[in-house]
Amino acid sequence: MSAVLTDTWWLTRRRLAIFLNQPGYLVVTLIQPAVWLFLFGSLFRRVVELPGFEAASYLDYLVPGVLVMNALSSSIWAGMGMLEEIERGTMNRFLTLPISRTAIMSASLGEYAVGNFVQSLIILGMGALGGAEYPGGIVGMAVMVIAAGLLGTIVGALSNALGMVARERETIIGVNTFLLLPLTFLSSVFMAEELMPGWIANIARFNPLDWAVQVGRSALSADPDWTLIASRGAWLVVLAILALAVSVRTFRSYQKSV
Amino acid sequence: MTSDNQRPPAIEVEDLVKTYRNGVKALDGISFRVAEGETFGLLGPNGAGKSTTIKILTTLARADSGIARVAGVDVGRDPETVRRLIGVVSQRSGADPVATGRENLLLQGRLYRVPAGSLRKRVDELLERFGLGDAADRKVRTYSGGMQRRLDVALGLVHGPRVLFLDEPTTGLDPEVRAAMWQEIERLAAEDGMTILLTTHYMDEADRLGDRLAIVDRGRVVATGTADDLKGELRGDGVDIELADPSQAEPARGVIVELPGMRDVAVDGRRVFARADSGAAAVPTALAALERSGIPVAAVSISRPSLEDVYLRYAGRRFAEADAGPELATIGGSR
Numbered sequence: 001m002s003a004v005l006t007d008t009w010w011l012t013r014r015r016l017a018i019f020l021n022q023p024g025y026l027v028v029t030l031i032q033p034a035v036w037l038f039l040f041g042s043l044f045r046r047v048v049e050l051p052g053f054e055a056a057s058y059l060d061y062l063v064p065g066v067l068v069m070n071a072l073s074s075s076i077w078a079g080m081g082m083l084e085e086i087e088r089g090t091m092n093r094f095l096t097l098p099i100s101r102t103a104i105m106s107a108s109l110g111e112y113a114v115g116n117f118v119q120s121l122i123i124l125g126m127g128a129l130g131g132a133e134y135p136g137g138i139v140g141m142a143v144m145v146i147a148a149g150l151l152g153t154i155v156g157a158l159s160n161a162l163g164m165v166a167r168e169r170e171t172i173i174g175v176n177t178f179l180l181l182p183l184t185f186l187s188s189v190f191m192a193e194e195l196m197p198g199w200i201a202n203i204a205r206f207n208p209l210d211w212a213v214q215v216g217r218s219a220l221s222a223d224p225d226w227t228l229i230a231s232r233g234a235w236l237v238v239l240a241i242l243a244l245a246v247s248v249r250t251f252r253s254y255q256k257s258v
Numbered sequence: 259m260t261s262d263n264q265r266p267p268a269i270e271v272e273d274l275v276k277t278y279r280n281g282v283k284a285l286d287g288i289s290f291r292v293a294e295g296e297t298f299g300l301l302g303p304n305g306a307g308k309s310t311t312i313k314i315l316t317t318l319a320r321a322d323s324g325i326a327r328v329a330g331v332d333v334g335r336d337p338e339t340v341r342r343l344i345g346v347v348s349q350r351s352g353a354d355p356v357a358t359g360r361e362n363l364l365l366q367g368r369l370y371r372v373p374a375g376s377l378r379k380r381v382d383e384l385l386e387r388f389g390l391g392d393a394a395d396r397k398v399r400t401y402s403g404g405m406q407r408r409l410d411v412a413l414g415l416v417h418g419p420r421v422l423f424l425d426e427p428t429t430g431l432d433p434e435v436r437a438a439m440w441q442e443i444e445r446l447a448a449e450d451g452m453t454i455l456l457t458t459h460y461m462d463e464a465d466r467l468g469d470r471l472a473i474v475d476r477g478r479v480v481a482t483g484t485a486d487d488l489k490g491e492l493r494g495d496g497v498d499i500e501l502a503d504p505s506q507a508e509p510a511r512g513v514i515v516e517l518p519g520m521r522d523v524a525v526d527g528r529r530v531f532a533r534a535d536s537g538a539a540a541v542p543t544a545l546a547a548l549e550r551s552g553i554p555v556a557a558v559s560i561s562r563p564s565l566e567d568v569y570l571r572y573a574g575r576r577f578a579e580a581d582a583g584p585e586l587a588t589i590g591g592s593r
Contacts (some may be wrong), residue, residue: 007369010365010368010369011369014354017357018354088350088351088355089353091355092348092350092352093346093352094369095317095318096316096317096318096344096348097366097370098338098342098370098371099369121405160398255318256279256319256320257278258318
């Protein structure tokens with residue numbers, strides 16, 4: 001186990017170094033969540049006036065949604081990085097080293113986890129600057145950030161698996177563009193559950209993105225519902241472990257085709 | 259080549275078969291053995307199955323059937339152990355372009371669990387040895403093709419492997435860079451006593467580097483031996499006579515065929531080819547006979563048999579022809 005952690009540490013460091021080496025990409029990555037926050041925050045500002053909306057301000061309501069949406073929309077491209085490693089030959093080099101496949105996979109997810117973490121802090125900070133309040137305090141924020149991180153892990157692991165199986169950018173782009181908006185809008189990111197059409201509310205109940213949003217929103221509120229946080233949170237953990245297992249398993253399929 | 263009975267061969271490959279999902283049969287019962295300390299070359303055209311063999315031996319791919327062992331360890335059953343024993347330099351670089359040469363080597367060493375105390379020294383040694391000392395702290399993407407390839411080899415050596423796999427180590431390199439790489443590989447074999455398995459589709463490379471060779475064609479070994487053994491089996495030298503007048507090619511052929519010791523006589527334009535046990539002895543006789551018949555000769559040359567001829571003999575087709583064929587095992591951008 002400690003060997004896996006050591007390898008994961010070194011490989012994650014490497015991935016982060018690559019990430020930090022692309023200043024342009026880095027800046028865009030950091031600015032994007034702020035743009036979303038203010039774009040959606042302004043566009044939908046008056047939504048809170050609808051009866052049934054409980055939040056004091058739409059920004060309060062929106063911050064958890066943007067945080068989770070951000071985790072989704074960055075991690076969903078993890079498979080592209082995987083594909084690049086395969087094309088460059090780096091993947092094959094690592095696969096002939098005495099390191100575990102779990103470490104190779106975890107390093108990719110670790111990169112996104114660190115990225116998500118930094119972006120989450122920025123979103124929370126920007127939200128606060130814009131007047132959002134987080135009565136849940138430090139604990140609430142920690143739970144929120146972890147929930148977004150878990151969603152990122154689930155999505156990133158599945159994206160990596162897709163990259164290894166499909167082995168072409170077009171497939172990843174196709175699948176991602178197909179999934180991104182439905183996953184986001186079939187959830188309570190922008191609109192309170194009480195105000196959704198019944199069928200959307202029903203689907204949202206099974207949307208992991210929605211679980212993460214609910215966990216975070218509740219944890220940040222003045223009166224967190226810890227039962228809800230624990231149950232949704234547990235599901236996110238279970239899914240993350242399953243997704244990681246699936247993605248590590250995909251190495252076998254990859255090795256059949258090299 | 260002496261074989262040591264006490265220790266298992268460094269590499270044993272027996273009847274490996276591998277069919278890719280798309281139905282391409284990459285390996286069709288390939289077998290060979292490499293003794294410890296030997297440099298062994300797998301020579302064959304693209305798609306012959308060389309890379310697939312290396313991928314199986316380096317635990318990257320799995321064979322459908324057959325046995326592959328490295329230092330006596332079965333690669334299918336115990337890939338973990340094999341990975342510790344081997345160094346791999348694959349066709350595509352695999353080094354991080356945005357990291358420096360030194361960073362690449364350090365990471366590789368850490369993943370191989372080279373003790374931290376000796377790793378820096380080891381990395382410095384390798385950088386020096388491969389002429390990368392000055393470029394050590396530059397990003398790899400600024401390296402020339404030759405520098406990248408030398409870094410690739412250094413990456414495969416960080417942990418001091420017992421067996422080194424080199425998959426087409428000089429493909430795409432300039433002639434001078436190639437020659438330098440050959441020297442380095444020869445040094446590895448001579449000074450470090452390492453067992454090296456290399457694949458190549460260059461005849462000259464196989465001729466120069468391999469203690470022994472296996473000629474691979476369509477997923478099987480068609481001939482094994484030292485380059486000299488293989489060439490020796492062709493019996494004799496090639497004699498190439500160029501005539502002054504192409505219309506006399508046929509009469510000239512008639513003359514040459516009659517001479518003792520001349521075989522496989524063929525005509526191509528103004529040139530007459532033949533094979534002779536000793537070219538040096540056959541040429542004066544042939545020239546004299548042609549002169550007697552009043553056929554003027556423009557030029558004569560004698561050639562020792564090349565691996566090209568060997569390939570033609572065993573695979574039943576010309577190398578360039580096989581090489582130009584479809585790239586059989588190209589799957590998802592990897593070969």
